[in-house]
Amino acid sequence: MASSVATKFLTDRVALVTASTKGIGFAIAKQLGAAGASVVVCSRKEKNVDEAVAALRLENIDAHGTTAHVGDKNDRTKIINFTLDRFSKLDILVSNAAVNPHYGDMMSVSDSQWDKMLDLNVKSAFELTKEAVPHLEASGRGNVVFVSSVAGYSPMNDIGAYSVMKTTLTGMSKSLALNLARRNIRVNTIAPGIIRTDFSQALFSDETEKQKWLSQIAQRRFGDPDECADAVTFLVSDEASYISGETIGINGGMQARI
Template identity: 30%
Template sequence: MNLPLSGFGLRDKIVLVTGASSGIGAASARAFAREGAIVLAAARRAAEGEAVAAAIRAEGGRARFLQADVTRQDDLRRLVDTAVADYGRLDVAFNNAGTDGRFSPFLEQDDANYDLVMNTNVRSVFWAMQHQIAAMLKTGGGAIVNNASMGALIGFQSAAVYVASKHAVMGLTKTAALEYFPRGIRINAVLPGIIDTPFQDRVWGDEASKQAFANATVAGRSGTAEEVAGAALFLASDHASFFSGQGLVMDGGYVAQ
């Protein structure tokens, strides 16, 4: 395979990013656009999502915002249908949207939290990949990146449902990769650790708790949304042409200890 001499070779690729209104999703949408991709930035929150797309266009990039709730299959289907109808294909999908739900001791986890987390983190990825794969098969292939978290590898106290959901995302990633890598679709995942985003602010509740966990990494700090975006770009690019069903761990060395 002839790889690009520089950059990620994503110019003019049609890229869908979910959860693009803030944090890792917003940083990834900007990063794909800076590489020359045409970005469909999807999220529930319209004002924030429109602001991300507008900022990309102000920098000279190409982006549009599409409002969508990933817990609704019709919305996920519409995102793919829009890409195909307006651009002829979908080259890359970054299934980034997710929720932490409610962290609490195992016996305090309830059905409402289970349904919220599993529907947002797992069923949405299952639905999304079904529509994305079907579209990519018609146009010769593509790349899918899922956001699985380092919680896909280890456990965390008070996070049973969240951790289970991220293990499930890796299961979906590996299985779909086995089936569709021979047909030109590369499916992998990023597994971020503690990343300095609004998501982590909600999880930890206060800066001292967040910093204490960051200090437990080998790096001694939190990661940035831009660092995760760089990993998503790599996995979406032909530089990762021999990656299939893998989870790229970005945790400052936490799980290596």
């Protein structure tokens, strides 16, 4: 979709995408921008933010960015205010930030690792949404999209705790869809499978691991970040105006086995 957007169907809309200087988040920001939206990107590292903004502007996208750690309350307020200062409104929130500090036997997850996953993968997504709701409501066409995971449907053995967090995130998005409908805010989720990003590198960097996961994917390939961005761009468009509380799996048929 990113390379073939024929019309600017998101013109006059402002999108905030978290964890958006590379990988899935950057692809989403780029596609929303290609469809005409103004975009705000954020990351913890200033260098990454500057590079992402420069790359988006090279594509003639109206892009701005700021450093932020979404796990920090003050930073959550900061990125909302940053967006409002530049554009005076917010139409689209894409919550992409996530962390997985543990890989292996779930029984070996430490308290600090569990708390970190719960804080970044679930709590921060909820708190940022709460912060954004008044502005999304004022938009009259507000949209929230959470980036979950196929692991939220069927826990994966080596990322068991992370799977729990994504199950929780998917459930939270459904509850928010019910709660926010009266404010004319739609809430949806995408559930990527194994996408070629730095974040999921542990799943395909080793050849044995790579073949193990490929054997579970009907299409026998890993996904591309742009394929996730396609789904998000559709979900926030007017073409999806009667879609809320849904989760779209982007996993090459991996979910079909569940």
